[in-house]
Amino acid sequence: xxxxxxxxxxxxxxxxxxxxxxxxxxxxxxxxxxxxxxxxxxxxxxxxxxxxxxxxxxxxxxxxxxxxxxxxxxxxxxxxxxxxxxxxxxxxxxxxxxxxxxxxxxxxxxxxxxxxxxxxx
Numbered sequence: 802x803x804x805x806x807x808x809x810x811x812x813x814x815x816x817x818x819x820x821x822x823x824x825x826x827x828x829x830x831x832x833x834x835x836x837x838x839x840x841x842x843x844x845x846x847x848x849x850x851x852x853x854x855x856x857x858x859x860x861x862x863x864x865x866x867x868x869x870x871x872x873x874x875x876x877x878x879x880x881x882x883x884x885x886x887x888x889x890x891x892x893x894x895x896x897x898x899x900x901x902x903x904x905x906x907x908x909x910x911x912x913x914x915x916x917x918x919x920x921x922x
Contacts, residue, residue: 804906805838805849807856811863815871815882827870832887833911834863836895839904850903862894884912888920 814829836859840849865874871882876890892908899905911917 802839802841803843803849805840805852805855807836807838807852807859809834809836809856809859809863811867813866813869813871815877817883818872818881830912832866833917834859834891835909835911836891837906837908838895838899839906840902842902850900858898859895862891862898884910884916884918885920888918892920892922 810831810833812829812831814827816827817824819825836855838849838855843849866887871877871887877886880886880890888908888910891910892905895905895908905921907919907921909917909919
């Protein structure tokens with residue numbers, strides 16, 4: 802099995818519904834996202850997939866969140882926009898967007914330098 806790792810970032814605001822504390826108030830993060838893609842086979846060039854193509858797909862998915870208020874996006878109208886749920890939403894968006902044969906191993910989203918959450922199946 803081969804894994805490809807892509808890291809990127811975006812900025813967005815959110816507030817946690819029903820949270821007792823400061824995070825219930827509107828606040829923002831410069832989110833860091835790490836995506837790990839996997840495949841048991843390499844293409845004719847010896848790649849899981851071209852980094853350029855992987856970054857493009859990830860960028861298109863993150864574009865809907867960049868410089869937004871997460872609570873107002875379609876994904877988080879009801880779902881609480883926690884770091885855990887953001888990782889899960891990104892994971893499933895990637896599963897739908899990637900070409901056949903490329904698996905999403907995990908998505909880790911960091912809301913700060915020391916705090917992040919990973920989702921995988």
